[in-house]
Amino acid sequence: MTSLSESHHGPPRVFVTFSNTDRRYEPLDSLVARYEVDGLGDEMPRAVEHSVLWYTEGKGEEDLGVLFFERVTDTERLPPAVPGESFGCTLPASPLSYEGVIVKIRWCVRVRFFFSGGRDFVSEHEFTVGTVPPARMPHAVPL
Amino acid sequence: MTGSRSEPPRLPRNPFTTRMTAPGRLPPLDAAGSPVDLGRVLDALQPGVSMIEGPHGHGKTTLLRAVCAEADSRHRPFDFLAIRSISSALTTVTRVLFAGQHAVVAVDGWEELPAGFPILIRILARWKSVVVVATAHAPAGVPVVARCVATPAILAAIVGRLPDHHGLISQHDLDEVFVRHAGNLREALYDLYDRFERRAAAGVAHPRPIA
Numbered sequence: 001m002t003s004l005s006e007s008h009h010g011p012p013r014v015f016v017t018f019s020n021t022d023r024r025y026e027p028l029d030s031l032v033a034r035y036e037v038d039g040l041g042d043e044m045p046r047a048v049e050h051s052v053l054w055y056t057e058g059k060g061e062e063d064l065g066v067l068f069f070e071r072v073t074d075t076e077r078l079p080p081a082v083p084g085e086s087f088g089c090t091l092p093a094s095p096l097s098y099e100g101v102i103v104k105i106r107w108c109v110r111v112r113f114f115f116s117g118g119r120d121f122v123s124e125h126e127f128t129v130g131t132v133p134p135a136r137m138p139h140a141v142p143l
Numbered sequence: 144m145t146g147s148r149s150e151p152p153r154l155p156r157n158p159f160t161t162r163m164t165a166p167g168r169l170p171p172l173d174a175a176g177s178p179v180d181l182g183r184v185l186d187a188l189q190p191g192v193s194m195i196e197g198p199h200g201h202g203k204t205t206l207l208r209a210v211c212a213e214a215d216s217r218h219r220p221f222d223f224l225a226i227r228s229i230s231s232a233l234t235t236v237t238r239v240l241f242a243g244q245h246a247v248v249a250v251d252g253w254e255e256l257p258a259g260f261p262i263l264i265r266i267l268a269r270w271k272s273v274v275v276v277a278t279a280h281a282p283a284g285v286p287v288v289a290r291c292v293a294t295p296a297i298l299a300a301i302v303g304r305l306p307d308h309h310g311l312i313s314q315h316d317l318d319e320v321f322v323r324h325a326g327n328l329r330e331a332l333y334d335l336y337d338r339f340e341r342r343a344a345a346g347v348a349h350p351r352p353i354a
Contacts, residue, residue, distance in 0.1 A: 057160045059333050101340050136344065
């Protein structure tokens with residue numbers, strides 16, 4: 001997901017390349033994500049946050065776990081000095097990605113830019129951990 | 144917020160997840176399905192306690208969160224407090240007591256306050272001239288700033304604002320879930336979540352797309 005509060009120009013575009021090009025990882029694998037951003041226009045970020053996290057998605061309350069987080073404020077590591085950055089971590093043994101019916105577990109890398117005007121811009125890029133097959137409904141028929 | 148997402152290929156993503164539909168993710172809508180004029184709601188709030196009233200799942204919390212966001216956009220300090228326990232009730236009292244000028248204290252779940260707390264908060268809000276806006280299912284003896292209603296037009300507008308459902312949900316579904324859940328939009332969206340899951344798993348595109 002990429003999200004942006006009010007902007008006078010189009011939203012920035014964030015392109016992420018994963019160390020595993022198919023975005024499939026196993027527990028305890030090393031993950032490296034490299035991103036590049038363009039379309040920032042005249043307004044440059046004053047900070048950017050990198051994170052690797054999982055979250056639940058479904059009908060109920062959401063849960064979230066952050067495995068890796070760093071906040072970059074050094075201007076030499078921010079656009080326009082650099083078009084992007086790399087970051088990564090070693091994935092844990094669990095939770096594994098899961099495509100359930102009531103609840104799903106998703107992993108993603110998140111890049112969040114903070115602009116001087118108070119705006120922020122969030123970009124999420126998903127990957128999978130493990131190979132848990134999707135849940136099947138016992139009688140998957142249309143209503 | 145607007146945006147896009149990149150993800151590995153898999154079954155169509157269910158647009159009716161809590162992540163997409165929880166209060167605060169969508170703007171509050173009026174009976175016709177148009178966005179509520181939040182500035183007008185905020186301007187209507189007077190010092191003391193005001194109420195956002197409506198049945199379960201009719202958008203009270205959504206409106207309350209949006210009022211907070213509107214206050215924030217006008218650089219007015221705000222507090223959003225969900226009443227779940229005696230602890231959150233005590234926190235509410237503290238926040239009202241120490242709220243600054245022009246502050247907005249939003250209380251989600253007025254009826255969950257323990258006995259004695261509603262009158263205490265009302266007295267404090269009047270004494271300190273603090274704007275307190277709360278949600279409740281029924282009149283609570285304070286001015287009502289908004290009555291939340293649910294209509295089929297609101298449900299259709301909500302679905303229209305969610306990510307693509309790939310033709311798996313029809314207008315007939317919307318009509319049916321609205322009636323089945325007596326206008327409770329939260330339950331109606333949960334129902335649509337289930338319908339989407341079943342059809343996505345079965346690989347069936349619904350033959351009757353939303354008009």
